[in-house]
Amino acid sequence: MAPTATRSPWPRIGAIVLLLTALLSVIMIAFAWPATRSSVHDIPIAVAGPPAATAQVTQQLSAKRPGAFDITVVDGTAAAERLILDREVYGAIDLSSGHPQLIIASAASPAIATALQQVAQALGGTEAAVPVRDLVPLPTDDPRGAGLAAGALPLVLGGIVAAGLLTSLVAGAARRLAGAAAFAVTGALALTAILQFWLGSVEGSYWLNAGAVALGIAATALTILGLESLLGAAGLGLGAATMMLVGNPLSGLASAPEMLPSGWGTVGQYLPPGAAGSLLRSTAFFDGHAAAPHVWVLLGWVALGLALAGLAAVRTTRRPAEGERADDKIPVAAAA
Template identity: 40%
Template structure:
């Protein structure tokens, strides 16, 4: 029997299959293990992925909060600031994961753009909420980001290991899809990342839509 493992998809799955193979060998069967998506030698357990949720969550939240507090009613500058911060933070986090932790050995530019999009999805959405409903938007955005999107992301183990249907729900929230896209680019040559990228773009567009509605509301109030 040949058992195919993919460490890049999460250590839980590889451990389960490896233990299964060991049990079959104990019963006298010849078992060969074939690793199809190996992790790197520098970070064999892909520990860098376990901390990825922090910059994705706090990067988006902090940028949205700072821009909301310092650029009141200056919506165009908020959008420019959010997108600029997201790009810079994405490339910085990508560099730390790839060249610092050694978690990935993939295309650095693709990985960084994915991370920038992930941070931008949270930042723009929270920024849009605050623009539309005020400081309550920051609180609502913090709850959705830290207490919903973060625990349902499944970044450390892979979303498939979360109880159903929570893992699937997490794949429609910014942190979960950003983590899945980073895993896809980092270990699977981008396979399966389309859904995640499209979902992140939708979150950015929703945030932009909220900012647009806030702009129209302010213009109507001023006229």
């Protein structure tokens, strides 16, 4: 008679069910909470024109939408356009000509561009509609920016999958790191080609865009590999969970960092998914303006991953050395 298979105890099954429920709840919170709590707050905009007119509009905005905007007052249209192109503001209400007009940059954030149009029309009241000029529009092949927003997930998954496969299939920390770096380049070239040449979701220099994507993939993959080399499977899980459940929802690529729940958008910009997404917007639509902070964030994560891997290598080499010293202390008679 064949032996009866061992059955798992019911308490263990109950614990697994509770763990899965908790995990599903965390995933739901991570992705749904930022989306459902998104709102317009502290959005940087400019108001351009004569002092009396700008003061009146600024007062109206503060009264009707308190806390919604971080307003910079400038004296003319050219100054407002410069702030938009430098990515210091998302748009401007221009009063220079005596008749208000709205200047937006939908490529910076379609969601904020829509919100600004609603605010401008409300300021116009029952008068003629406020004219809108899109200074940096999205590509005609993707006027809603759907491709770039959807590209956030493959960018994060690329780094996570790379780290997981390299850990499973490649022996040697140095070879894993080299494989991750190589994949960051080839994966970025492929992903950017799809976004730019097939979907038409990004513009600008293909090579700069690919560099931004490569830096994002490398930051994710190398950080996870560094954690895995130091902590083992727990490090792999910690890194993947951080990038997927925290970094991706807080990246702001689908809307804007300022539209996420207060403070969390800033946190997201210090994680690889958010920094990479903002860097890609800068290279694709704004000639690289405001790219430097995001580059430094990503380089910092790359450096962290390499440092963790180096620490793990030092720890590994130190343990055999300590073992050899212990063996040297064994008396000859005892050894015999």
